[in-house]
Amino acid sequence: MRSPLAVGSAFPASRFLVDSMLAPVDWNRIGCVVEYGPGTGIFTRALLERLPGNARILAIDTSAAFIDHLREEMDDRRLIAVRGSADHVQRIMADHGVEQADCIISGLPFSTLPPDRAARLMDVSHRSLSPDGLFLAYQMRRAIAPLLHRHFATVETGFEWRNVPPCHLYWARSPRPFSRSDGP
Template sequence: MKDTGWIAATEFVRHPSMVGSAFPASARMVRRMLAPLDWSNIKTLVEYGPGSGRFTFEMLRRMRPDAQLIAIETSQAFVAKLREQCDDPRLVVVEGSARDVRRHIAAETCGRADCILTGLPFSTLGDAEADIIMHETALALKPTAVLAAYQMRTAIGPLIDRNFAQVRRDFEWCNIPPCHLYWATGPFKAPKTARLHLISSR
């Protein structure tokens, strides 16, 4: 089996707009992203696009023994590598898309997620796809849950603002490339744009 660095580079060359970066997340960015999360209250955790697993393994280290991590990844090569590398029963690696997050959660557990972590490249996914994934994400989360996101660009900002009540932002230089960090809470049940549309069409 090929090593993870090789897989990350070849997957980036094959699907640049879906993979977003040829470099895995830095240890410093992983620590900063995960530090504000309340691990004692996270039972169902979802990761979009685990790639080579930089966040996945660190999250497993912090998770409760009875918690579950559902990692959703479109790339068959990353899925195969993660399954080969990790036999932790708390981890379920799903080959599929984040847009089907509610179906994937329902297949593994009941109820909604306490936290979703995403590194999907929202700026290159396409507007419609990015909109659907963010809306599905808000619907998949409990009212008290957190969406944690790291992004090279700021295209995700308006999507978060439309679907979540509060967002805290930060920036991490020590990553290739440097990334914007977001922690959003208070998922709306319907996106703000749709609600405005309903009000204005009365």
């Protein structure tokens, strides 16, 4: 309620949204996930259920309350919850000894960011990923689409009605194309 533009939605993600977003990815192959805007941790928990034992999640949120909540609720050595902004992802990764992310998953409301900032954030995100890394996003609006197409060779899309509000889903990667049916 205090930060409507930053949070973007009054409701946490539904299990339908989480399942649709995560289903196409072979999480066994992922060593490090960076999560932008974990909020109350709906996606974080689902990621921990899917990731192998040696993986890591770097969950970055600007809200101290959400980060405290994650630390209290999720006692898992794979999870590093950091209060900070996704804009500083490269410094945050370096601070935690992470060179490249295999996957970034973003719940940030890109449509409410000033265009320059949104472009810089996508640029820095792309540079933080390993060469065949994945960028996943769930968004109320489609403002993120042109930014994804500018940086990634392949952008697959979906839509999940069973969420409040309904959400556009994006799976982006470069350089290799992938098939949703095979997993990216």
